[in-house]
Amino acid sequence: MKAITRLCLPAFLLTAAAIGGTPRLQHLTPAAGQRGTEVEVTMTGSNLTDPRELLFDEPGFSVVELKAEGNRPKAKIKIAPEARIGEHTFRLITQSGISDVRLFYVSPFPLVQEQAEDKADRMKPQPVALGVTVSGTSPDEDEDRYEVELKKGQRLGVEVIGMRIQTQNQYDPELTITKADGTPVAQADDIPFTRQDPVASIVVPEDGKYLIGVKDSTNSGPGQSSYLINIGTFPRPVAVHPAGGPAGEEVKFTFIGDATGPIQRTIKLPDHPVDYHPLFIEDGQMAPQPVLVRVSPMPNALEAEPNDTFDKATPAGTAIPFAANGIIEKPSDIDFFKFTAKKGADYDIGVFARRLRSGLDPVLTVHNAKGAQIGTNDDSGNADSYLRWKAPDDGDFFVAVRDQLNRGNAAFTYRIEITSVVPRVVAYIPAVTINQDQDRRAVPVPKGNRYGALVRIKRQDIGGDLNIAPEGLPDGITASGGFMDKSVDTLPMVFEAKADAQPAAKAFTLASKFTEADKANVASKVEHSVDIVENGNQRPYYTIIEDSLSVAITDELPVKIDLHQPKVPLLQNGSMALKIHATRTGDFKGAVTMSLLYAPPGIGTPGTVPIKEGENDGTLTISANSNAPAGKWKICVVGTVDTGKGPTYLSTQLIDLEVALAPVKGQITRTFIDQGDEGAMTLKLEQVQPFEGKAKVQLVSLPNGVTCEEREITKDDKEVRFKLKATPEAQVGQHKQVIAQFTLEKDGEPMQASIASGGVLRVDKASVAQK
Numbered sequence: 001m002k003a004i005t006r007l008c009l010p011a012f013l014l015t016a017a018a019i020g021g022t023p024r025l026q027h028l029t030p031a032a033g034q035r036g037t038e039v040e041v042t043m044t045g046s047n048l049t050d051p052r053e054l055l056f057d058e059p060g061f062s063v064v065e066l067k068a069e070g071n072r073p074k075a076k077i078k079i080a081p082e083a084r085i086g087e088h089t090f091r092l093i094t095q096s097g098i099s100d101v102r103l104f105y106v107s108p109f110p111l112v113q114e115q116a117e118d119k120a121d122r123m124k125p126q127p128v129a130l131g132v133t134v135s136g137t138s139p140d141e142d143e144d145r146y147e148v149e150l151k152k153g154q155r156l157g158v159e160v161i162g163m164r165i166q167t168q169n170q171y172d173p174e175l176t177i178t179k180a181d182g183t184p185v186a187q188a189d190d191i192p193f194t195r196q197d198p199v200a201s202i203v204v205p206e207d208g209k210y211l212i213g214v215k216d217s218t219n220s221g222p223g224q225s226s227y228l229i230n231i232g233t234f235p236r237p238v239a240v241h242p243a244g245g246p247a248g249e250e251v252k253f254t255f256i257g258d259a260t261g262p263i264q265r266t267i268k269l270p271d272h273p274v275d276y277h278p279l280f281i282e283d284g285q286m287a288p289q290p291v292l293v294r295v296s297p298m299p300n301a302l303e304a305e306p307n308d309t310f311d312k313a314t315p316a317g318t319a320i321p322f323a324a325n326g327i328i329e330k331p332s333d334i335d336f337f338k339f340t341a342k343k344g345a346d347y348d349i350g351v352f353a354r355r356l357r358s359g360l361d362p363v364l365t366v367h368n369a370k371g372a373q374i375g376t377n378d379d380s381g382n383a384d385s386y387l388r389w390k391a392p393d394d395g396d397f398f399v400a401v402r403d404q405l406n407r408g409n410a411a412f413t414y415r416i417e418i419t420s421v422v423p424r425v426v427a428y429i430p431a432v433t434i435n436q437d438q439d440r441r442a443v444p445v446p447k448g449n450r451y452g453a454l455v456r457i458k459r460q461d462i463g464g465d466l467n468i469a470p471e472g473l474p475d476g477i478t479a480s481g482g483f484m485d486k487s488v489d490t491l492p493m494v495f496e497a498k499a500d501a502q503p504a505a506k507a508f509t510l511a512s513k514f515t516e517a518d519k520a521n522v523a524s525k526v527e528h529s530v531d532i533v534e535n536g537n538q539r540p541y542y543t544i545i546e547d548s549l550s551v552a553i554t555d556e557l558p559v560k561i562d563l564h565q566p567k568v569p570l571l572q573n574g575s576m577a578l579k580i581h582a583t584r585t586g587d588f589k590g591a592v593t594m595s596l597l598y599a600p601p602g603i604g605t606p607g608t609v610p611i612k613e614g615e616n617d618g619t620l621t622i623s624a625n626s627n628a629p630a631g632k633w634k635i636c637v638v639g640t641v642d643t644g645k646g647p648t649y650l651s652t653q654l655i656d657l658e659v660a661l662a663p664v665k666g667q668i669t670r671t672f673i674d675q676g677d678e679g680a681m682t683l684k685l686e687q688v689q690p691f692e693g694k695a696k697v698q699l700v701s702l703p704n705g706v707t708c709e710e711r712e713i714t715k716d717d718k719e720v721r722f723k724l725k726a727t728p729e730a731q732v733g734q735h736k737q738v739i740a741q742f743t744l745e746k747d748g749e750p751m752q753a754s755i756a757s758g759g760v761l762r763v764d765k766a767s768v769a770q771k
Contacts, residue, residue: 021047021646022444025092025099030113030135031165032105032228036081038064039111041104043073043092047646050095051075055505055550056104057089079106086278086290087164089544091442093505095555096648098442101530101544103165105228107133108286114144125211130156131232131285136214138173139225143215147180148231150204155260157236159289160214162227163196164542166533171225172196174217180209189217192359193238193257193411194289195542201236201259234285235263242302242325243356243415244294245269251300255281255291256327257411269295275545276356292356294415298323303335310371313338313398320347321419324399328360330408336400339418341391346421349375351401353414354383360403360412367398378404388421423462425524427510429549430456430490437531437540440649443508443551445477448499449560452597452638452651456490457512462522465515468493472508474553476501481634481654492598492636494654497553507548558588561611561639563652567747569660570603572630574742574753575623580637580652582616589614593640596620600635600657602628611639624659633657663691663715666740668699668759673706675766676728681708683720683740683756690715695744697755698722701737703763705730726763734762 026045033039043051051066051073060083065076073092083106092099114136118124125147128134136144150156162173175198177186185205188198204210214229215221238257245251248271255263265281278290301316303326313336316324324337341347353360364385366375374397380386391397401414432454433439445451455468466484468491473479481493512524526547533541564579582592592611599605604623611618620637634654640647666683673679681699697720698710705727711720738759744751 021642021648022097023047023092023094023099025102026167027224027226028102028104028165029224029226030111030228031103031161031226032107032111032133032135033077033079034110034133035060035079035083035085035106035108037111038076038078040074040076043075044071045099046071047097048073048092048094048099049645051092052095052503053093053505055091055093055098055507055552057546058084060084060106061088061090084278085280085286085288089546091550093552097444097554098505098550098552100167100438101532101546103532105133105161105288107230107288109133109230109232109288111135128231131234132230133288134229134231135226136229137224137226138215139221139223141215141219142221142225143213146212146229146231147209148212149209150207152204152206154204155201155233155235155258156204156210157199157201157230157232157234157285157287158212159194159199159230159236160197160227161194161229162214162225163533164194165226165228166223169222169225170535170541171221171223171227172217173198173214173227175200176213177202178211178213180211182211185210191238192354193291193357195357199236199238201257203259230288232285234287235260235281235283236287237263237281237291239358239411239413240279240291240293241327241413242293242300243352243358243413244296244323244325245300247271247273247295247297253279253293256413273297294323294352294356294417296323296417297321298417298419300325301337302326303337307336308334310336310367310398312336316399316418321417324416324418326401326414327410328401328403328408328412328414329410332402332406333408334400334402336398337416338396338398340395341397343391343394345391347389347391347418348421349387349389349399349416349418351385351414351416353412356413356415358411358413359409360414361405362401362414363404364416365400367400368392369396371398421461423519423522424460425462425466425512425522426458426460426527427468427512427524428456428526428528429453435534435536437534441528441530443495443549444554444649445495445497445551446554446557446648446650447497447501449557450494450496450651450653451649452492452494452636454490454598455493455510457484458489462514462519464519466512467515468510468512470495470508471511472506472548473551474501474504474506476504476553477551481636483634485631487629488601490598492634492654494636494651495551496653499556501553503553505550505552508551509548557641557648557650558585558643559583559590559592559641559650561592561594561637561650561652563637563655565655566657566749568749568751569658570622570624571660571662571742571751571753572602572624572628573626573662573755574751575621576752577619577621578637580611580618580620582611582618584616588643590641590643592618594618594620594637596622597636597638597651600628600633600659602659603657628659630659630661633659661688662742662753662755663687663689663695663744664713664742664755666756668738668740668756670760670762671724672762672764673724673726673730674764675705675726675730675732677726677766679724679726681722681724681738681759681761683722685713685718685720687715691744693744695742697743698741699738699759700741701739703731703733703735703761706761706763724761728766730763732763732765734760736760
């Protein structure tokens, strides 16, 4: 659930002249604050000149002050004492749009700013207390050093958050801990627990001062190279066993990886399933970052070593579902679990390791009672293993997991979940721009106007027509276009705000319900995967999954576009010019760039077309291929306008597009003609469905220098002959792409289609007699 933090701005910011375009938020500095305090942050990016409010992922945040300072707005955020420690997401809402998702961290510690370097001694460290979060930057070759004082046997925990608070810059922080004389104590770079950010946990060997250094691992930190560094005596486990537990139960967890050794805590889990539940541990001080576990509605089985052979397999139970938990503790280790399955039943078998930030790269195998391997998987869309498996017989089977490189480590925890196949539906707004994952993945709706968004659905182990309804929209916003045919996975949805709608921003969800009564209870949810730190064409460095979508009512636009409802269908192998009208207000004369938001199956579009500057009407021509399914589809045209401060999006209403078969189809007979002569070409006709009145037929794609007149046909005609004329300079040769074009007018609008193609016309050189 997202929580809105709002601050009313002066009325002059609400004028059309203040429309700032679609906001792109790149950085937040500092990207953290201590709970129970206020922190002033600076946001940087583009089109941020009209900030209005902040939308956080959950309650606990309020904005005390929000100042517009060009593309560097400042906000004073009050963090509630009960705010959850750790990573949060937020968006900046402007008068004209919704920004990218960015990260903000709530710390249990006071926030300290990196001090300016001492020009006389650039290596002089900055003294800090134990139990602080420092915000700093280390661009280029810069190394920042912090000094702490500890007693022998004291624990020192250090965490760097660097890569995760960038956007597209490949900042890769490295962490070092040394004694005051430079003697190395610890060094850390990338670990699975924090992706490409380092952490370290040590027990100091002697009394004294210790230096903590942070820099880019390549000595070439790009851009701002901002970081947060948590320094204290807190425990810093990097894994936990078991890696999950039953919902609503108390589970004894062992936290692994802290320098003082394993730490055990008994923790009551939430009473509902959670994909990735954060566990925090406190031992003197609270660890600022959690370890993640699964909360699932199934019993837990814990490995009992030794279980590295079939005969020593840990019993996981005789009933499915269940979860098996263990650790691949040493090189070449393999863990076996024994379970019972029913013949012919389909099961989902998934390993959770990397997704829980374990270092294990799992390989999953399934074996029958005799030990023969009958199923295996390494990676399945991510670094974890997954297998859809059908039991060949009633009886006992074995499931095993090992590391892909046969490594082993005390922190190589895993969880295997085996469940019966359960149908479900997942909804999200898909990415539309290559290497710009967050472009147009929220719903900013201008007052008195519309916004069009694509909605994509994953039907998992089920099919059928769906009705998709937004839930939790702000007052004043309605949505249309919720029916999805069983043959597609994408639909356009248009959100419209009333002219008197009040500014608002919220999180909303999409409820997807099958139209068939026997599928009414299939679960649906939003799983909106967003790349926080992109990596060009490669797998992103850091991705989050939102369980809701963001919507805001934004300022009026000085133009609104409407799409004319065609009175006739689009014919297969035909085209149609969609008509768009722009209604302008005030003195805005700017161009509107238009495109079809969603192309139904078999429909082609030209990309973008304009309503030119100062004009009010435009057309967008679409086409249907021969395989376009007959039927009705909802479509809309989306537009982009620039009022002087960047692009802002709007949409037409949804209309019905009917795709239909052409009333006739034909076959063109082969023929020939000499240069400078006359001839004829015959089109054989086959009536597909009756039509009223007369239709026009003409031959197109004729060779240069050959012409023919248009002909008329009725529903009763079986063929039509075209008179051909060739000039003395007509192009000689065999031409194989003559096309017959059909046009039928109905209710004042044309229906057009190619009803025959591939006609062969040979043009010969003029004979001597002709010359």
